[in-house]
Amino acid sequence: MELKLINVQGQDAGVLSVNEAVFGREYNEALVHQVVTAFLANARSGNRKQKTRSEIAKSTKKPWRQKGTGRARAGTASSPIWRGGARAFPNTPDENFTHKVNRKMYRAGVSSILSKLIADGRLVVTNELTIDTPKTKSFVSALNNMSLANETVLVVVDEMTENVYYASRNLPTVLVLEAHQIDPYSLLRCNKVVFTQKAIEQVQEQYSC
Numbered sequence: 001m002e003l004k005l006i007n008v009q010g011q012d013a014g015v016l017s018v019n020e021a022v023f024g025r026e027y028n029e030a031l032v033h034q035v036v037t038a039f040l041a042n043a044r045s046g047n048r049k050q051k052t053r054s055e056i057a058k059s060t061k062k063p064w065r066q067k068g069t070g071r072a073r074a075g076t077a078s079s080p081i082w083r084g085g086a087r088a089f090p091n092t093p094d095e096n097f098t099h100k101v102n103r104k105m106y107r108a109g110v111s112s113i114l115s116k117l118i119a120d121g122r123l124v125v126t127n128e129l130t131i132d133t134p135k136t137k138s139f140v141s142a143l144n145n146m147s148l149a150n151e152t153v154l155v156v157v158d159e160m161t162e163n164v165y166y167a168s169r170n171l172p173t174v175l176v177l178e179a180h181q182i183d184p185y186s187l188l189r190c191n192k193v194v195f196t197q198k199a200i201e202q203v204q205e206q207y208s209c
Contacts, residue, residue: 003118003125005197010145013127016197022207025115028108032116035109036184038099046097050090053078058085107207113187114203124148124194129157134166139174146194154190156182158198179203 001020005013056078063074080088101109117123124146131138143149155176157164168176175186179195179202187193195203 003123003200005125005127006146007127008129008142008145010147016125016200018200019204019208022111022204023114023118025108025111027116027119028112031105031109032112032184032188035101035106036188038101039183039185041097041099044097046091046093046095048091048095049093050087052090053080053086056084056086110182110184110187111207113184114207117187117193122192124192125197125200126194127197129155129164129194129196131161131163131167134163136167136170139164139167139171143174148192148194151191152189154186154193156193156195156199156203158196158202180206 001018001024002015003018003023005016007013053076058077060076060078063077064071066073074082077085079085114123126146129142131142140149143151143153152173153175155164155168155174156179157176158179160176160178164176168174175190177186179199182203
């Protein structure tokens with residue numbers, strides 16, 4: 001399988017042969033959904049705290065006698081059904097939201113996403129991404145040359161250089177990652193994905209085994 005290469009001026013720079021097992025896989029929507037859901041769940045942290053009945057600052061005295069008042073029986077004012085009472089099943093900071101996904105499934109899911117990006121014409125491969133100065137306009141100029149202006153763009157490089165980092169960090173619609181940092185959610189949420197040639201080779205090596 002061959003991918004078209006362009007340079008930062010938007011001109012043809014040849015073709016790149018890639019492994020069809022990684023970039024030509026049939027799209028598996030159910031697997032991709034599972035992988036993305038697991039990724040987002042594993043990114044969650046237990047940062048909610050609700051009080052149990054023992055933690056509510058109310059008297060433990062029985063509000064009124066059990067019988068004879070005509071009202072429903074009540075044991076404590078901290079009951080979950082009372083206003084200001086506790087939660088029956090409270091959230092705690094040690095909640096575990098993680099989903100287990102086998103390594104083989106994860107790699108197959110990412111490969112399926114990459115293949116879908118190529119099929120939909122959303123993946124661009126450049127022979128290299130060289131930014132001469134750490135200026136935002138330099139990065140924007142490179143994106144314009146590759147017809148990527150006004151798009152949400154994920155740029156995947158083999159190694160994050162200082163110029164690329166400083167030139168891209170002020171662009172709200174651009175995310176730059178190294179090849180080993182790619183994840184299924186970032187690949188899907190951007191309209192276009194730009195890989196450098198070396199980044200493609202690194203991804204191919206990582207997900208072909």
